[in-house]
Amino acid sequence: MTNMAETASAWNTTRLHVHRNSLLHMSFHWGHKTEILFSGWPGCSSGMYALALIFVFVLAMIVEWLSYCSIIKPGANKVATGFFQTAMHTVRAGLSYMVMLAVMSFNGGVFLTAVFGHAIGFLAFGSKAFRNSGGADKVPDLPPRK
Numbered sequence: 001m002t003n004m005a006e007t008a009s010a011w012n013t014t015r016l017h018v019h020r021n022s023l024l025h026m027s028f029h030w031g032h033k034t035e036i037l038f039s040g041w042p043g044c045s046s047g048m049y050a051l052a053l054i055f056v057f058v059l060a061m062i063v064e065w066l067s068y069c070s071i072i073k074p075g076a077n078k079v080a081t082g083f084f085q086t087a088m089h090t091v092r093a094g095l096s097y098m099v100m101l102a103v104m105s106f107n108g109g110v111f112l113t114a115v116f117g118h119a120i121g122f123l124a125f126g127s128k129a130f131r132n133s134g135g136a137d138k139v140p141d142l143p144p145r146k
Contacts, residue, residue, distance in 0.1 A: 027106060034107045037098065049109075056102045056110055057117040059095055064121025066092040 032049035035041065036056070042048030066088060072081050103114050123129060 028108050028111070029106060030108045032109075034105055034110070036102050036105045036107065036110055052102075053109055053113045056099060056113045057120075059102070060099050060114050060117025061121035061124070063092060063095050063099060064118055065125045066095070068122075068125040 032042070032046050033044045034049070035043075036052045042052040072084065099114050099117075103111050
């Protein structure tokens, strides 16, 4: 009976030790040794971490573009327009969840990259800073997120 208790105690100690050395964190941390979105990615490579940050930044910008783009022509078939808007909304929601899951890696660099990606995306596609002032404002195909 003693051997069984010692084995269980050793197993729990080993499991706790492995958990502490894993790449998964439950509080914000800094550094390139992390996992983002996929098991083992980007791993411990600084170059892959930079690529992951670029990926999250572009993903956040695409979410903003999808929130403010207007590609449906006035007078288009209402049923086709409804299906297209639904498809665009589905893609935007999926990409938004991917950005959220990346942020849930609790890596400070990923968090800041996602925030800046949304900010730059809004500046480029949602704000009036880069729009033509002549003519009526275009109405986006999808309503802005609330």
